[in-house]
Amino acid sequence: MEIKPYVIGLDLGGTNSVFGIVDADANIVATTSLKTKGHQSVEEYVQCCTKALAPLIEQVGGIDKIHGMGIGAPNGNFYTCNIEYAPNLEWKGIVPLARLFSEALGVNVVVTNDANAAAIGEMTYGAAKGMKNFIMITLGTGVGSGVVVNGDLVYGSDGFAGELGHVTVDYSEDARPCGCGNKGCLEAYCSATGVARTAREILSKCNDESELRNIPLENITSKDVSIAASHGDKIACEIYQFTGELLGRTCANFTPFSSPEAYIFFGGLTKAGDLLMNPIKSAYDAHVMKIFKGKAQMLFSKLDDAQAAVLGAAALAWKV
Amino acid sequence: MEIKPYVIGLDLGGTNSVFGIVDADANIVATTSLKTKGHQSVEEYVQCCTKALAPLIEQVGGIDKIHGMGIGAPNGNFYTCNIEYAPNLEWKGIVPLARLFSEALGVNVVVTNDANAAAIGEMTYGAAKGMKNFIMITLGTGVGSGVVVNGDLVYGSDGFAGELGHVTVDYSEDARPCGCGNKGCLEAYCSATGVARTAREILSKCNDESELRNIPLENITSKDVSIAASHGDKIACEIYQFTGELLGRTCANFTPFSSPEAYIFFGGLTKAGDLLMNPIKSAYDAHVMKIFKGKAQMLFSKLDDAQAAVLGAAALAWKV
Numbered sequence: 001m002e003i004k005p006y007v008i009g010l011d012l013g014g015t016n017s018v019f020g021i022v023d024a025d026a027n028i029v030a031t032t033s034l035k036t037k038g039h040q041s042v043e044e045y046v047q048c049c050t051k052a053l054a055p056l057i058e059q060v061g062g063i064d065k066i067h068g069m070g071i072g073a074p075n076g077n078f079y080t081c082n083i084e085y086a087p088n089l090e091w092k093g094i095v096p097l098a099r100l101f102s103e104a105l106g107v108n109v110v111v112t113n114d115a116n117a118a119a120i121g122e123m124t125y126g127a128a129k130g131m132k133n134f135i136m137i138t139l140g141t142g143v144g145s146g147v148v149v150n151g152d153l154v155y156g157s158d159g160f161a162g163e164l165g166h167v168t169v170d171y172s173e174d175a176r177p178c179g180c181g182n183k184g185c186l187e188a189y190c191s192a193t194g195v196a197r198t199a200r201e202i203l204s205k206c207n208d209e210s211e212l213r214n215i216p217l218e219n220i221t222s223k224d225v226s227i228a229a230s231h232g233d234k235i236a237c238e239i240y241q242f243t244g245e246l247l248g249r250t251c252a253n254f255t256p257f258s259s260p261e262a263y264i265f266f267g268g269l270t271k272a273g274d275l276l277m278n279p280i281k282s283a284y285d286a287h288v289m290k291i292f293k294g295k296a297q298m299l300f301s302k303l304d305d306a307q308a309a310v311l312g313a314a315a316l317a318w319k320v
Numbered sequence: 321m322e323i324k325p326y327v328i329g330l331d332l333g334g335t336n337s338v339f340g341i342v343d344a345d346a347n348i349v350a351t352t353s354l355k356t357k358g359h360q361s362v363e364e365y366v367q368c369c370t371k372a373l374a375p376l377i378e379q380v381g382g383i384d385k386i387h388g389m390g391i392g393a394p395n396g397n398f399y400t401c402n403i404e405y406a407p408n409l410e411w412k413g414i415v416p417l418a419r420l421f422s423e424a425l426g427v428n429v430v431v432t433n434d435a436n437a438a439a440i441g442e443m444t445y446g447a448a449k450g451m452k453n454f455i456m457i458t459l460g461t462g463v464g465s466g467v468v469v470n471g472d473l474v475y476g477s478d479g480f481a482g483e484l485g486h487v488t489v490d491y492s493e494d495a496r497p498c499g500c501g502n503k504g505c506l507e508a509y510c511s512a513t514g515v516a517r518t519a520r521e522i523l524s525k526c527n528d529e530s531e532l533r534n535i536p537l538e539n540i541t542s543k544d545v546s547i548a549a550s551h552g553d554k555i556a557c558e559i560y561q562f563t564g565e566l567l568g569r570t571c572a573n574f575t576p577f578s579s580p581e582a583y584i585f586f587g588g589l590t591k592a593g594d595l596l597m598n599p600i601k602s603a604y605d606a607h608v609m610k611i612f613k614g615k616a617q618m619l620f621s622k623l624d625d626a627q628a629a630v631l632g633a634a635a636l637a638w639k640v
Contacts, residue, residue, distance in 0.1 A: 075611075084611070085610075085611060132477070133477040147578070149474050149476070150474075152470065154470075154578050155579075156453050156469070156578045156579025156580065157453040157579050157580060157581035157615065157616075158579050158611075158612075158615060160579050160612065161453075161578045162576070162577070163609060164576055164577065165576075166576050166609045167573045168569075168572070168573055168607060171569070180609055180610060181610050182610075252488070253487045253488055254577070256483035256484055256486050257481065257482070257484065257487075258481045258577075259475075259477050259478050259481035260476065260477060287488060287502070289483060289500055289502060290405075290501050290502075291395075291404070291405060291478075291483070292478075292480065295478060
């Protein structure tokens with residue numbers, strides 16, 4: 001089959017949908033974005049996307065120059081190419097996203113979940129270039145993951161493997177509820193929303209001074225914590241310490257599964273830098289089984305947040 | 321390369337070493353065994369093995385009829401073909417087992433860990449026949465595992481992947497110490513030694529009647545618990561309930577990694593049957609993430625304990 005010169009990558013997030021037209025050397029030659037929310041139906045969303053994409057496609061010489069399209073989306077299933085029961089999207093149930101885009105654009109379309117797309121981006125162009133075994137952990141609104149074993153994404157028996165944000169890290173009665181319906185999931189602690197909740201919990205349990213006390217407790221976001229930490233605020237630093245420790249300890253529990261050569265952390269929370277990375281590393285070292293000690297690198301993604309997901313989705317499209 | 325008609329499989333356990341000469345249809349045509357312990361050195365062990373194997377090899381027409389040898393051993397590393405730092409063996413450090421057997425017998429030898437060998441046996445001849453994604457959990461003196469993704473054993477970056485007996489299931493201060501040096505590992509609770517310890521803990525914390533009270537507390541073994549349970553002893557049943565619940569809950573935490581189509585439990589503890597399986601299933605269902613509910617089968621191995629490991633090791637040998 002002839003390989004055409006461009007692919008379309010779509011990073012479909014809960015808030016924004018970012019498109020890139022990408023060439024074989026991973027250059028994003030054209031890009032556009034629109035809101036994911038607020039469309040009457042998924043059909044109307046696809047219509048808006050197609051309209052937004054039209055000038056970009058013209059720019060590279062028309063749809064005949066497009067080899068295919070790859071989509072990274074929450075609960076995107078690589079096997080069915082549907083989005084299935086995504087709690088953070090407005091479209092409920094099973095959404096045949098690949099079919100809709102394929103019919104609208106006239107090219108083959110493949111779907112995977114957003115964290116898997118980021119892992120493929122990282123493996124193809126980023127910190128995991130050349131690695132055969134690594135685990136990508138995305139720390140955004142939620143916690144996602146992509147597990148790579150022997151150079152391949154692990155999709156499992158049903159296409160949903162790699163949901164490490166939903167391993168239980170706290171089995172106690174008062175464990176935090178998670179959006180997935182369970183309690184005590186990693187995501188309930190180590191996501192942006194988890195960090196905000198940790199802030200509220202720590203602030204209400206002590207009287208120590210903190211610039212976070214200038215914000216009404218219910219309004220504190222992970223961004224506020226990040227700003228306070230950058231000013232050296234003690235409570236804010238303690239919040240990252242708690243988050244990083246829990247993350248490092250939990251990664252130590254992932255290692256006996258696939259013994260990765262690296263963990264790659266990606267997403268908004270990683271902007272905290274060493275405030276997050278230092279407790280990740282020390283908790284990981286303290287808990288990982290002796291035969292694995294000192295083996296896995298702990299890395300932050302080298303790719304721009306938006307780019308990794310778009311490039312990963314695009315990389316998928318070459319294989320359709 | 322010409323494929324010769326037989327392979328040698330060795331299931332090297334902490335106590336016994338079981339050999340089988342296996343044909344291409346997975347028939348064990350000859351078998352022998354000897355004690356693993358009590359040899360002056362690994363070299364002497366290999367010498368004794370070679371001597372014990374000689375009449376079996378003659379029986380099938382001599383070493384020219386042997387295609388190769390596969391070994392399943394604790395801490396056996398598929399990449400290096402060494403045994404590395406096995407806590408339950410007398411040989412310390414790195415043991416070049418494949419090289420020693422290869423020099424002694426004049427055939428190619430490959431090594432993997434005992435649980436991986438059992439998983440290969442199960443996939444080739446047992447309950448996992450035809451499955452591409454499953455997790456084998458061996459419940460013996462320790463807890464071992466073999467993770468199969470896309471039809472292949474997961475060896476990870478260093479050959480040691482699949483050590484699920486050493487995920488931490490209890491982070492509390494008074495978590496049980498584990499032979500690996502860590503605390504709170506699955507193995508410290510759900511192995512034969514873990515079951516004996518649970519028995520001692522439950523018996524010392526209550527005054528309920530139990531036939532286990534006829535045995536000095538320190539001498540109780542998992543076999544005693546099994547016998548008492550078969551008589552309907554309430555405490556013995558409670559011990560299996562505790563063990564199965566912990567195991568089921570922990571498996572629910574493995575599923576987000578590789579979404580297996582089945583868990584296959586193997587080894588001495590599985591003789592408890594439904595007393596163990598029922599709490600495994602109900603705890604798994606209660607804890608597994610919603611998108612995975614009802615998907616993974618919970619199965620006991622269909623293979624005879626000794627056979628699975630020998631056949632698995634033998635299956636490896638066809639690929640050398």
